[in-house]
Amino acid sequence: MFQQISILAPGLLGASLAQAVRKHGVADKISVWARRPEARLQLQEAAWCDSVFSAPQEACREAELTIVCTPVERIPELVGAIRDSLPPGAIVTDVGSVKSLICRKSHHLIGDKGRFIGSHPMAGSEKSGMEHARDDLFVRRPCFVTPLEESDPEAAERVVAFWRALEADVMTMNPEEHDEIVAHISHLPHVIASTLCSFLGLKDSSWIKFGGAGLRDTTRVAAGNTEMWREILQQNRSEILRALRAYQDELHGFQTALANEDYYLARHFLDRGKAYRDKL
């Protein structure tokens, strides 16, 4: 499918990608750039990595497809750094969980030196790092591909075909629509879980031992990497604020029902919530 694929920054997502590419025979050769020397030493022994580089420009010099797996804030700057090293017709994608800023900046920066098409595989967990990588991380998981109107259609098709080959459920939409959706179904739940935990952390510390399975599940995502989440919140700020304000209206509506002893209305919130959750 590809002669050479290059993966920049093999954390949980990047290393899982390389393993999945190898397993599915999606590329003849996999080259990897890792910033940290200790990671490069590890990579020399990995069966899913054919060559390791200490400069990103070297890793993607012969790659038809380069996948940028750094934290979201670094993606456009790395695209700018590699563009002059890309072979003719190269495609560049990423795995960032926010798309609008990344896609517009990267498309602009890459210019006529390559074709940037954004991706966002909804995989991963509160764990991070190469050591948690799995070759089936993307199987039957949603994966957004977010070309711009001005993007090259053939490049978008190849990126879609790439994720399909890893057995992801691919959906194509524009980056703004993507950001609105993830603000609601991923970033808002994260903010809610984190603030619930930060709130409970202010209370009597002996209460923590009474936390049951319900509290543990409700707050699991709050254990995620906080710097990564700060970047996501920053990149998707306006959509998250919109979702957050609207959710607070919902929560306040429930509070008013309870304050007014309107249990018919309170039950109605619970019923609507259950109906949604049962569909999930």
Place this chain on the structure above:
Amino acid sequence: MFQQISILAPGLLGASLAQAVRKHGVADKISVWARRPEARLQLQEAAWCDSVFSAPQEACREAELTIVCTPVERIPELVGAIRDSLPPGAIVTDVGSVKSLICRKSHHLIGDKGRFIGSHPMAGSEKSGMEHARDDLFVRRPCFVTPLEESDPEAAERVVAFWRALEADVMTMNPEEHDEIVAHISHLPHVIASTLCSFLGLKDSSWIKFGGAGLRDTTRVAAGNTEMWREILQQNRSEILRALRAYQDELHGFQTALANEDYYLARHFLDRGKAYRDKL
């Protein structure tokens, strides 16, 4: 430990209790009252039930310990209904997840005909019904025992010993303190999960297919029985309102940080949240 234990209303908790009592040899005889004839037919074949009754008064006539496992709203009325049938010195407890109203009403209703001591084992799940019962449901799970100041100390000790025999982690406190704690660590998370779901249910219905493991975990409890939760919210209304208002201040503080692009402060919320979650 007890000659006879009576269980009123064998749902998930009641049936699990009976199975755990049998397994640990806590009582020689287990009698059960079930309201529905089909449940009584099922009970006749259960190894953990020695006699089945169609009237609660009959089930507890010779029971040293009666455990009321109905929904919370029904508990005091059932205590009132059985009090004249209790043998001398009988102890009555319950498994309701709200304690203040239940303990004060039940203590008053039972008068000198028995001794009521409230319990709340933090076990169970979004599933309900006898068919999900498990004899290890209470093992290493927190269980509150909530005597009043005027309660008989010997009765409280026997109820504590009962839950210890089922391997629960027992804590004794007054019902008001209990209700404040569960408002924060159980009822507030439930309200948040339910309103998040009711809010997302108002959005584009195609978004649901992008919901990942994070959203599913964060909202799992919203699938619980809504009528049971309406009763819990009603019974613990004032403590839940207090927790809900304080949580909204926290959420609003986070929103303001994000609106002001104060990412240092936003990150501080995330860090405090992670610190709490990592301890859970």
